[in-house]
Amino acid sequence: MKLQPTLSRGALLAAASLMLGSILAGAVGAQGAAGGPFAPADTQTPAVTGDDAQAIIFERQQVMQKLAKDSETLGSIVAGTQPRSQLPQVTRALADGARDSLGSFREKVPGGRSKPEVWSNNADFMKRMEDFARNSEAMAKAGETGDMAGVTALMIDALPCKQCHDLYRAPKKP
Numbered sequence: 001m002k003l004q005p006t007l008s009r010g011a012l013l014a015a016a017s018l019m020l021g022s023i024l025a026g027a028v029g030a031q032g033a034a035g036g037p038f039a040p041a042d043t044q045t046p047a048v049t050g051d052d053a054q055a056i057i058f059e060r061q062q063v064m065q066k067l068a069k070d071s072e073t074l075g076s077i078v079a080g081t082q083p084r085s086q087l088p089q090v091t092r093a094l095a096d097g098a099r100d101s102l103g104s105f106r107e108k109v110p111g112g113r114s115k116p117e118v119w120s121n122n123a124d125f126m127k128r129m130e131d132f133a134r135n136s137e138a139m140a141k142a143g144e145t146g147d148m149a150g151v152t153a154l155m156i157d158a159l160p161c162k163q164c165h166d167l168y169r170a171p172k173k174p
């Protein structure tokens with residue numbers, strides 16, 4: 001594999017394995033779309049119910065699954081197993097996905113694998129979503145110019161997948 005002269009092999013591998021960590025954490029969830037509603041926080045009455053609620057939950061899960069695919073692609077590009085020419089496109093897709101996921105959580109709809117804390121601790125959750133959207137947008141700007149070193153430097157902040165899931169995503173249901 002051809003390495004960027006500005007990046008040590010160690011740095012690249014560390015970045016790639018970090019990516020794999022979040023991808024694996026994401027992949028574990030990839031089949032969990034059809035789970036029944038998680039018990040809502042008792043402090044909240046959902047404003048949206050029934051089919052509308054199910055549609056919103058489904059949509060946010062679809063957005064997350066696309067993020068998992070795109071993260072995997074970025075990991076492969078950084079690891080050198082997929083062409084660098086895909087860098088602009090995949091970093092753009094991740095930024096768009098982050099923005100979409102922020103949007104999909106604006107309606108407060110308990111259910112899916114979202115823990116009750118998403119709603120009971122909503123200010124913190126939404127701040128994380130906003131940081132995710134902003135930082136992945138910055139990464140997309142670096143990706144646009146094919147700046148691999150810039151993308152790798154921004155990647156940790158741009159993809160806080162695991163940090164958020166550890167707090168706010170319930171384990172997969174059997």
Ligand code: HEC
Pocket residue numbers: 022023026027029030031032033057060061062064065067068069071111112113114115118125128129132159160161162164165168169170
């Ligand atoms: C700020 C919080 C947050 C961030 C950041 C975040 N997620 Fe999620 N993710 C969630 C929550 C909450 C759920 C559960 C959604 C539901 O089922 O209601 C979830 C669910 C998922 C799922 C399971 C979807 C399904 O079909 O059940 C995958 C896969 C996933 N996320 C991947 C990712 C990846 C990859 C990233 C980073 C690029 C990411 N997420 C970033 C909060 C986050």
